[in-house]
Amino acid sequence: MNFDVQQIRKDFPALHQEIYGRPLVYFDNAATSQKPQVVIDRISEYYRTINSNVHRGVHHLSQQATDAFESSRNHIQQYINAQHAREVVITKGATDSINLVASSFGQKYLKQGDEVIISSLEHHANIVPWQVICEKTGAQLKVIPLTESSTLDLQAFQKMLNKKTKIVAVGHISNALGVVNPIREIIEMAHDFDIPVMVDGAQGIVHEKVDVQALDCDFYCFSSHKFYGPMGVGVLYGKTYWLSAMPPYQTGGEMIKSVTFEKTTYNDLPFKFETGTPNVADVIGFESAIKYIEDIGIAHIKTYEDDLLEYGIQKLKAIDGLRILAEGAPKAGVISFLLKDIHPYDAGTIIDKFGIAVRTGNHCAQPVMDLLEVPGSIRASMAFYNTREEIDRLVEAILKVREMFA
Amino acid sequence: MNVEDSAAQIVKEFSLFDDWMDKYNYLIEMGKSLPLIDEKYKTDQYLISGCQSRVWVSAELVDGKVVFKADSDAVITKGIVNLLIRVFSNQPPEDIIDADLSFIDEIGLKEHLSPTRSNGLVSMIKQMKLYAVVFKTKLKDQGA
CATH class of the missing domain: 3.90.1150.10 (Aspartate Aminotransferase, domain 1)
Known part of the structure; x- marks a missing residue:
């Protein structure tokens, strides 16, 4: 075209x-992108027509809203080429996604003496959640240094990887400088040690094609609002293996299978991580943004x-x-x-x-x-x-x- | 000059300019002419939080009046804090506490009062008034 x-x-x-x-x-x-008219129209249309709560009602509107919501999830799955729709968790934004991984992964896998690796180029959103979980668990936060040309020092990174390293969390593209990180190499290097990698893709998905299977990243986080979609919506892509193993992040309705006062059984993926009523209108609006990007x-x-x-x-x-x-x-x-x-x-x-x-x-x-x-x-x-x-x-x-x- | 007169004087000066560029040029001039704070005050203790640039404000009581000094690493911020100093410095604590700051609006810098500007004008005013409150209490104690 x-x-x-x-x-x-x-x-x-x-x-x-x-x-x-x-x-x-x-x-x-x-900081945030502007929104195309199709996104604005879709949100407005949702509130004028099928507005109702998702995944609950047997009534017609609720089913329509649920279908539209799940259609958006499926579209996101296809766009990033995730293997399953259950690997696409809807969150409030990239920050929320990172907090989810840091908290749930950390709770399950981090203990005293373990190490978490981030990089010098990170946004505070990919620093502070890890600092907090490290403080709680006694793990140590390690930082990939910069070379003289302000790129990540992969030689130094290679030396930082060891048996104590439990996860690597690194940005795809730096928000402050625009530096594109070699995430492919970072993922390969970490996987040689069987260490999972979380990519903060808040800036990355905006500027290049992201194929999570080709990248083989274990987690990929991004926000809708930087990607021409509405505010208040984010995505956490996670491999089934990790998402299944990780405990829920927040608890309440929607994320449960059965509740008695003695015991609660958690829902299947991705609902285990989606508690409460989601931001339905904006999740649906995000699908219009993705379609718009695909058209161009x-x-x-x-x-x-x-x-x-x-x-x-x-x-x-x-x-x-x-x-x-x-x-x-x-x-x-x-x-x-x-x-x-x-x-x-x-x-x-x-x-x-x-x-x-x-x-x-x-x-x-x-x-x-x-x-x-x-x-x-x-x-x-x-x-x-x-x-x-x-x-x-x-x-x-x-x-x-x-x-x-x- | 009291607080009111100083504020009126500033409004008069700014009324000479019709466009924003002249106003900012004047603000920049005022920033450059700000009597600088002693280096020893450039510490976290005197730092005003909530600013994108760093601003330090010190205050002392001289003959019943509060004398303010300030500095910033940004020139426009220095210009703005200089305006406040012209209005507040060498005034009795009570006058500072009661000062009407509508002159900021009148000279067309109202946007700097918005919390999103993150130049900390609101925090500067708050800190200066806080100093005045402390000195007022001190004076009262001395008087008693």
């Missing part, structure tokens, strides 16, 4: 507005985004005094930079006045900012609806910032 960005932009109503009298440039996609094709999206990123890097690099973080590393979707010694907060405040949404600060990844010895950065994160003209607008704003703080 022909990739026509102007045509695609028409599908996203929120892109068409003025901020401080200028057309919005939305470069905060790594993630391969087309990747080609366009890589080209746009390259254009952006070249344009920004040409600005005197601008420094791109992790410049040499393989990247997707993100340019994280600093401008001379101007504080990111100062730069972001002025860039905002140009109607351009960028993120400033440590991007919930304080450890990597500390490692790079920067107070944070300015992050422009792109989606396939962004354009070269928008990059030019960003360049114009950056030049103004440089002038104002000279």
